[in-house]
Amino acid sequence: MKKIVFTAPRSAEIRECEIPSYGANEVLLQNERIGVCGTDIQVFMGRNRYMQFPVTPFHEGVARVVKTGKDVKNVKAGERVTIRPILSCGHCYSCERGHENACENFNCLGVQSDGLGAEYFVIDKHYVYPISKKCPLDQAVLIEPFAVGVHAAVRGKVCGRRVLVVGAGTIGNFTAQACGLLGAKQVCICDLSEDKVKMAERSGISICLNSHSRTLTDVAKEAFGTFPDVIIDCVGAKAVLPQILELAGKTTDIVIVGNYSEPVLIDAAKIQRNELNVYGNITYTEEDFRKAVELVMDQKVYMDGFISAKFQFDQAQEMMDFAAENRGINMKVVMDYGVSGCGKEG
Numbered sequence: 001m002k003k004i005v006f007t008a009p010r011s012a013e014i015r016e017c018e019i020p021s022y023g024a025n026e027v028l029l030q031n032e033r034i035g036v037c038g039t040d041i042q043v044f045m046g047r048n049r050y051m052q053f054p055v056t057p058f059h060e061g062v063a064r065v066v067k068t069g070k071d072v073k074n075v076k077a078g079e080r081v082t083i084r085p086i087l088s089c090g091h092c093y094s095c096e097r098g099h100e101n102a103c104e105n106f107n108c109l110g111v112q113s114d115g116l117g118a119e120y121f122v123i124d125k126h127y128v129y130p131i132s133k134k135c136p137l138d139q140a141v142l143i144e145p146f147a148v149g150v151h152a153a154v155r156g157k158v159c160g161r162r163v164l165v166v167g168a169g170t171i172g173n174f175t176a177q178a179c180g181l182l183g184a185k186q187v188c189i190c191d192l193s194e195d196k197v198k199m200a201e202r203s204g205i206s207i208c209l210n211s212h213s214r215t216l217t218d219v220a221k222e223a224f225g226t227f228p229d230v231i232i233d234c235v236g237a238k239a240v241l242p243q244i245l246e247l248a249g250k251t252t253d254i255v256i257v258g259n260y261s262e263p264v265l266i267d268a269a270k271i272q273r274n275e276l277n278v279y280g281n282i283t284y285t286e287e288d289f290r291k292a293v294e295l296v297m298d299q300k301v302y303m304d305g306f307i308s309a310k311f312q313f314d315q316a317q318e319m320m321d322f323a324a325e326n327r328g329i330n331m332k333v334v335m336d337y338g339v340s341g342c343g344k345e346g
Protein backbone atom coordinates (compact mmCIF):
# COMPACT_ATOMS: atom_id res chain seq x y z
CA MET A 1 0.00 0.00 0.00
CA LYS A 2 0.96 3.65 -0.22
CA LYS A 3 1.35 6.15 2.58
CA ILE A 4 2.12 9.84 2.73
CA VAL A 5 5.16 10.82 4.75
CA PHE A 6 6.15 14.32 5.77
CA THR A 7 9.93 14.00 5.79
CA ALA A 8 11.04 17.59 6.45
CA PRO A 9 9.39 21.03 6.51
CA ARG A 10 7.22 21.46 3.38
CA SER A 11 8.10 18.05 2.01
CA ALA A 12 5.45 15.37 1.45
CA GLU A 13 6.53 12.04 -0.07
CA ILE A 14 4.55 8.99 -1.06
CA ARG A 15 6.10 5.71 0.07
CA GLU A 16 5.31 2.03 -0.44
CA CYS A 17 4.82 -0.09 2.69
CA GLU A 18 3.11 -3.23 3.97
CA ILE A 19 -0.58 -3.24 4.88
CA PRO A 20 -0.51 -3.27 8.70
CA SER A 21 -1.70 -6.36 10.62
CA TYR A 22 -4.48 -6.11 13.21
CA GLY A 23 -5.18 -7.68 16.62
CA ALA A 24 -8.33 -9.13 18.21
CA ASN A 25 -9.65 -5.72 19.29
CA GLU A 26 -8.62 -3.82 16.21
CA VAL A 27 -10.06 -2.95 12.84
CA LEU A 28 -8.36 -2.67 9.47
CA LEU A 29 -9.63 0.42 7.66
CA GLN A 30 -9.37 1.55 4.07
CA ASN A 31 -9.29 5.33 4.20
CA GLU A 32 -11.68 7.15 1.87
CA ARG A 33 -11.34 10.83 2.62
CA ILE A 34 -9.43 13.08 4.99
CA GLY A 35 -9.73 16.75 5.89
CA VAL A 36 -6.77 19.07 6.38
CA CYS A 37 -6.81 21.40 9.35
CA GLY A 38 -4.52 24.00 10.91
CA THR A 39 -2.72 21.32 12.90
CA ASP A 40 -1.79 19.43 9.72
CA ILE A 41 -0.45 22.63 8.20
CA GLN A 42 1.65 23.24 11.34
CA VAL A 43 2.99 19.68 11.09
CA PHE A 44 3.72 20.10 7.36
CA MET A 45 5.70 23.27 8.11
CA GLY A 46 7.53 21.54 10.97
CA ARG A 47 6.10 24.09 13.38
CA ASN A 48 4.11 21.84 15.67
CA ARG A 49 5.78 21.52 19.07
CA TYR A 50 4.68 17.93 19.61
CA MET A 51 5.78 16.24 16.39
CA GLN A 52 8.93 14.85 14.81
CA PHE A 53 9.75 14.09 11.18
CA PRO A 54 9.16 11.69 9.54
CA VAL A 55 5.43 11.46 10.23
CA THR A 56 2.39 10.25 8.32
CA PRO A 57 -0.13 13.09 8.70
CA PHE A 58 -3.89 13.57 9.13
CA HIS A 59 -6.45 12.91 11.81
CA GLU A 60 -9.81 13.92 10.27
CA GLY A 61 -11.07 10.98 8.30
CA VAL A 62 -13.72 8.68 6.94
CA ALA A 63 -12.95 5.05 6.11
CA ARG A 64 -14.43 1.74 5.16
CA VAL A 65 -13.97 -1.21 7.53
CA VAL A 66 -12.10 -3.95 5.63
CA LYS A 67 -11.59 -6.54 8.39
CA THR A 68 -12.24 -6.74 12.10
CA GLY A 69 -10.42 -8.61 14.87
CA LYS A 70 -12.28 -11.48 16.54
CA ASP A 71 -13.36 -9.42 19.59
CA VAL A 72 -14.76 -6.47 17.64
CA LYS A 73 -18.56 -6.15 17.93
CA ASN A 74 -19.30 -2.47 17.34
CA VAL A 75 -18.53 -2.38 13.61
CA LYS A 76 -18.66 -4.84 10.71
CA ALA A 77 -16.61 -5.28 7.56
CA GLY A 78 -18.03 -3.13 4.77
CA GLU A 79 -19.38 -0.44 7.09
CA ARG A 80 -18.31 3.16 6.75
CA VAL A 81 -16.92 4.79 9.87
CA THR A 82 -15.58 8.06 11.16
CA ILE A 83 -12.51 7.99 13.34
CA ARG A 84 -11.98 9.62 16.75
CA PRO A 85 -8.31 10.37 16.31
CA ILE A 86 -7.22 11.28 19.83
CA LEU A 87 -5.77 8.18 21.45
CA SER A 88 -5.80 8.17 25.24
CA CYS A 89 -3.97 5.85 27.65
CA GLY A 90 -6.97 5.09 29.86
CA HIS A 91 -5.02 5.03 33.12
CA CYS A 92 -3.56 8.49 33.80
CA TYR A 93 -5.02 11.06 36.23
CA SER A 94 -7.13 12.73 33.49
CA CYS A 95 -8.33 9.51 31.84
CA GLU A 96 -9.46 8.08 35.18
CA ARG A 97 -11.58 11.19 35.75
CA GLY A 98 -13.28 11.08 32.34
CA HIS A 99 -11.09 13.76 30.76
CA GLU A 100 -9.55 11.47 28.19
CA ASN A 101 -9.13 14.44 25.84
CA ALA A 102 -6.62 15.87 28.32
CA CYS A 103 -4.77 12.54 28.64
CA GLU A 104 -1.26 12.94 30.03
CA ASN A 105 -0.11 10.72 27.19
CA PHE A 106 -2.07 12.70 24.61
CA ASN A 107 -1.61 11.13 21.20
CA CYS A 108 -3.20 12.71 18.17
CA LEU A 109 -2.98 10.70 14.97
CA GLY A 110 -0.80 12.48 12.46
CA VAL A 111 1.05 14.47 15.12
CA GLN A 112 2.40 12.34 17.98
CA SER A 113 1.93 9.14 15.97
CA ASP A 114 1.35 8.18 12.34
CA GLY A 115 -2.05 9.27 11.05
CA LEU A 116 -4.62 8.56 8.37
CA GLY A 117 -2.52 9.58 5.38
CA ALA A 118 -2.23 5.96 4.27
CA GLU A 119 -4.38 3.72 2.10
CA TYR A 120 -4.93 1.33 5.02
CA PHE A 121 -4.89 1.96 8.74
CA VAL A 122 -5.30 -0.15 11.87
CA ILE A 123 -6.94 1.22 15.01
CA ASP A 124 -8.53 -0.01 18.23
CA LYS A 125 -12.30 -0.64 17.95
CA HIS A 126 -13.08 2.13 20.49
CA TYR A 127 -12.07 4.82 18.04
CA VAL A 128 -14.41 4.01 15.16
CA TYR A 129 -18.08 5.03 14.83
CA PRO A 130 -20.38 3.71 12.13
CA ILE A 131 -22.04 6.35 10.01
CA SER A 132 -25.07 6.17 7.81
CA LYS A 133 -24.74 5.23 4.14
CA LYS A 134 -26.79 8.31 3.34
CA CYS A 135 -24.26 10.71 4.84
CA PRO A 136 -22.11 12.16 2.02
CA LEU A 137 -18.35 11.77 2.49
CA ASP A 138 -17.91 15.54 2.42
CA GLN A 139 -20.14 15.81 5.49
CA ALA A 140 -18.76 12.77 7.28
CA VAL A 141 -15.23 14.17 7.02
CA LEU A 142 -16.40 17.23 8.97
CA ILE A 143 -17.63 15.31 12.01
CA GLU A 144 -14.25 15.53 13.74
CA PRO A 145 -13.94 19.33 13.55
CA PHE A 146 -17.61 19.65 14.51
CA ALA A 147 -16.86 17.59 17.65
CA VAL A 148 -14.38 20.30 18.70
CA GLY A 149 -17.28 22.78 18.55
CA VAL A 150 -19.47 20.47 20.65
CA HIS A 151 -16.78 20.27 23.32
CA ALA A 152 -16.35 24.07 23.33
CA ALA A 153 -20.11 24.53 23.79
CA VAL A 154 -20.06 22.01 26.65
CA ARG A 155 -17.09 23.77 28.27
CA GLY A 156 -18.90 27.09 28.00
CA LYS A 157 -22.10 25.67 29.60
CA VAL A 158 -23.93 27.62 26.93
CA CYS A 159 -27.50 26.46 27.57
CA GLY A 160 -29.77 29.46 28.16
CA ARG A 161 -26.91 31.96 27.82
CA ARG A 162 -25.69 34.68 25.43
CA VAL A 163 -22.60 33.49 23.59
CA LEU A 164 -20.09 35.38 21.48
CA VAL A 165 -17.92 33.20 19.24
CA VAL A 166 -14.85 35.06 18.01
CA GLY A 167 -13.61 33.75 14.64
CA ALA A 168 -15.78 32.19 11.94
CA GLY A 169 -13.47 29.68 10.26
CA THR A 170 -14.55 26.03 10.23
CA ILE A 171 -14.09 25.59 13.99
CA GLY A 172 -15.68 28.92 14.91
CA ASN A 173 -18.65 28.26 12.64
CA PHE A 174 -19.13 24.74 14.02
CA THR A 175 -18.73 25.99 17.59
CA ALA A 176 -21.45 28.60 17.05
CA GLN A 177 -23.73 25.97 15.48
CA ALA A 178 -23.05 23.60 18.38
CA CYS A 179 -23.91 26.38 20.86
CA GLY A 180 -27.28 26.85 19.16
CA LEU A 181 -27.92 23.10 19.11
CA LEU A 182 -27.02 22.81 22.79
CA GLY A 183 -29.56 25.44 23.78
CA ALA A 184 -27.75 28.78 23.90
CA LYS A 185 -30.20 31.70 24.25
CA GLN A 186 -28.41 33.89 21.67
CA VAL A 187 -25.34 33.22 19.56
CA CYS A 188 -23.28 35.89 17.85
CA ILE A 189 -20.29 35.06 15.69
CA CYS A 190 -17.80 37.58 14.31
CA ASP A 191 -14.85 37.57 11.95
CA LEU A 192 -12.67 40.00 10.02
CA SER A 193 -13.42 38.17 6.78
CA GLU A 194 -16.69 39.03 5.05
CA ASP A 195 -16.63 35.61 3.32
CA LYS A 196 -16.63 33.83 6.65
CA VAL A 197 -19.38 36.10 8.00
CA LYS A 198 -21.47 35.24 4.92
CA MET A 199 -20.78 31.55 5.45
CA ALA A 200 -21.95 31.92 9.05
CA GLU A 201 -25.17 33.55 7.82
CA ARG A 202 -25.80 30.69 5.42
CA SER A 203 -25.22 28.27 8.30
CA GLY A 204 -28.16 29.77 10.17
CA ILE A 205 -26.20 31.30 13.04
CA SER A 206 -28.48 34.01 14.40
CA ILE A 207 -26.16 37.03 14.66
CA CYS A 208 -23.21 37.26 12.26
CA LEU A 209 -21.07 40.41 12.39
CA ASN A 210 -17.98 41.68 10.66
CA SER A 211 -15.45 42.76 13.30
CA HIS A 212 -13.13 44.50 10.85
CA SER A 213 -11.87 47.84 12.27
CA ARG A 214 -13.96 47.63 15.44
CA THR A 215 -13.43 46.23 18.91
CA LEU A 216 -15.06 43.10 20.27
CA THR A 217 -16.77 45.32 22.84
CA ASP A 218 -18.53 47.18 19.99
CA VAL A 219 -19.45 43.88 18.34
CA ALA A 220 -20.96 42.50 21.56
CA LYS A 221 -22.85 45.74 22.20
CA GLU A 222 -24.44 45.55 18.76
CA ALA A 223 -25.33 41.89 19.25
CA PHE A 224 -26.57 41.81 22.83
CA GLY A 225 -26.70 45.42 24.02
CA THR A 226 -24.28 44.33 26.75
CA PHE A 227 -21.46 41.87 27.36
CA PRO A 228 -21.98 38.15 26.63
CA ASP A 229 -22.27 35.45 29.30
CA VAL A 230 -19.81 33.29 27.42
CA ILE A 231 -17.01 34.22 25.01
CA ILE A 232 -15.43 31.48 22.91
CA ASP A 233 -12.10 32.33 21.30
CA CYS A 234 -11.75 30.40 18.04
CA VAL A 235 -8.94 32.56 16.69
CA GLY A 236 -5.91 32.14 18.94
CA ALA A 237 -4.12 35.29 17.80
CA LYS A 238 -2.11 37.66 19.99
CA ALA A 239 -4.46 40.61 19.55
CA VAL A 240 -7.58 38.68 20.50
CA LEU A 241 -7.23 37.55 24.13
CA PRO A 242 -6.56 41.03 25.58
CA GLN A 243 -9.68 42.27 23.74
CA ILE A 244 -11.73 39.41 25.12
CA LEU A 245 -10.64 40.28 28.67
CA GLU A 246 -11.52 43.92 27.98
CA LEU A 247 -15.00 42.94 26.80
CA ALA A 248 -15.76 40.38 29.52
CA GLY A 249 -18.20 41.45 32.20
CA LYS A 250 -18.13 40.21 35.78
CA THR A 251 -18.11 36.39 35.99
CA THR A 252 -18.04 35.85 32.22
CA ASP A 253 -16.94 32.40 31.09
CA ILE A 254 -14.17 32.42 28.50
CA VAL A 255 -13.27 29.32 26.50
CA ILE A 256 -10.01 29.27 24.55
CA VAL A 257 -10.31 27.00 21.54
CA GLY A 258 -7.83 28.70 19.17
CA ASN A 259 -4.29 27.37 19.03
CA TYR A 260 -1.92 30.00 20.42
CA SER A 261 1.51 29.45 18.92
CA GLU A 262 3.21 32.16 20.99
CA PRO A 263 2.88 33.59 24.52
CA VAL A 264 0.43 36.47 24.99
CA LEU A 265 0.73 39.32 27.50
CA ILE A 266 -2.54 39.85 29.38
CA ASP A 267 -3.74 41.93 32.32
CA ALA A 268 -4.37 39.18 34.90
CA ALA A 269 -6.11 41.66 37.21
CA LYS A 270 -9.05 41.63 34.80
CA ILE A 271 -9.49 37.93 35.46
CA GLN A 272 -9.08 38.34 39.23
CA ARG A 273 -11.22 41.43 39.80
CA ASN A 274 -14.04 40.31 37.53
CA GLU A 275 -14.04 36.70 38.72
CA LEU A 276 -13.71 35.54 35.14
CA ASN A 277 -13.65 31.84 34.42
CA VAL A 278 -11.09 31.03 31.77
CA TYR A 279 -11.28 27.51 30.36
CA GLY A 280 -8.92 25.71 28.06
CA ASN A 281 -10.33 23.43 25.40
CA ILE A 282 -8.57 20.49 23.81
CA THR A 283 -10.36 18.37 21.24
CA TYR A 284 -13.36 16.48 22.72
CA THR A 285 -14.31 13.67 25.02
CA GLU A 286 -15.74 10.43 23.71
CA GLU A 287 -19.20 11.66 24.78
CA ASP A 288 -18.78 14.89 22.78
CA PHE A 289 -17.66 12.90 19.77
CA ARG A 290 -20.71 10.62 19.95
CA LYS A 291 -22.93 13.70 20.25
CA ALA A 292 -21.25 15.17 17.17
CA VAL A 293 -21.83 11.98 15.15
CA GLU A 294 -25.47 11.93 16.26
CA LEU A 295 -26.13 15.59 15.37
CA VAL A 296 -24.52 15.21 11.94
CA MET A 297 -26.41 11.95 11.25
CA ASP A 298 -29.66 13.72 12.25
CA GLN A 299 -28.77 16.43 9.71
CA LYS A 300 -28.86 19.13 12.37
CA VAL A 301 -25.59 20.71 11.26
CA TYR A 302 -25.25 22.96 8.23
CA MET A 303 -22.29 21.61 6.27
CA ASP A 304 -22.71 22.81 2.69
CA GLY A 305 -19.92 24.74 1.08
CA PHE A 306 -17.28 24.00 3.71
CA ILE A 307 -15.03 22.11 1.30
CA SER A 308 -13.00 24.70 -0.53
CA ALA A 309 -10.73 22.36 -2.52
CA LYS A 310 -10.34 18.66 -3.22
CA PHE A 311 -7.15 16.74 -4.09
CA GLN A 312 -6.25 13.14 -4.91
CA PHE A 313 -3.97 10.89 -2.85
CA ASP A 314 -0.95 11.32 -5.13
CA GLN A 315 -1.26 15.11 -4.86
CA ALA A 316 -0.18 15.27 -1.22
CA GLN A 317 2.61 17.77 -1.83
CA GLU A 318 0.43 19.99 -4.00
CA MET A 319 -2.43 19.82 -1.54
CA MET A 320 -0.32 20.79 1.45
CA ASP A 321 1.35 23.64 -0.45
CA PHE A 322 -2.09 24.87 -1.42
CA ALA A 323 -3.48 24.54 2.12
CA ALA A 324 -0.47 26.33 3.62
CA GLU A 325 -0.64 29.19 1.14
CA ASN A 326 -4.40 29.68 1.37
CA ARG A 327 -4.79 29.35 5.12
CA GLY A 328 -6.66 32.59 5.64
CA ILE A 329 -9.13 31.98 2.83
CA ASN A 330 -9.91 28.29 2.97
CA MET A 331 -12.61 26.65 5.00
CA LYS A 332 -11.53 23.02 4.46
CA VAL A 333 -9.25 21.26 2.01
CA VAL A 334 -9.91 17.53 1.60
CA MET A 335 -8.19 14.58 0.00
CA ASP A 336 -10.24 12.00 -1.84
CA TYR A 337 -8.58 8.56 -1.84
CA GLY A 338 -10.57 7.54 -4.88
CA VAL A 339 -11.83 4.29 -3.40
CA SER A 340 -15.52 4.97 -2.63
CA GLY A 341 -17.82 2.11 -3.44
CA CYS A 342 -20.30 4.46 -5.05
CA GLY A 343 -19.18 7.00 -7.60
CA LYS A 344 -21.92 9.55 -7.06
CA GLU A 345 -21.04 10.24 -3.44
CA GLY A 346 -19.88 13.60 -2.10
Ligand SMILES: [Zn+2]
Pocket residue numbers: 036037038039059060145
Ligand atom coordinates in the same frame (compact mmCIF):
# COMPACT_ATOMS: atom_id res chain seq x y z
ZN1 LIG B 1 -8.14 18.89 12.94
Ligand SMILES: [Zn+2]
Pocket residue numbers: 088089090091092093094095096100102103104105
Ligand atom coordinates in the same frame (compact mmCIF):
# COMPACT_ATOMS: atom_id res chain seq x y z
ZN1 LIG C 1 -4.48 9.08 29.85
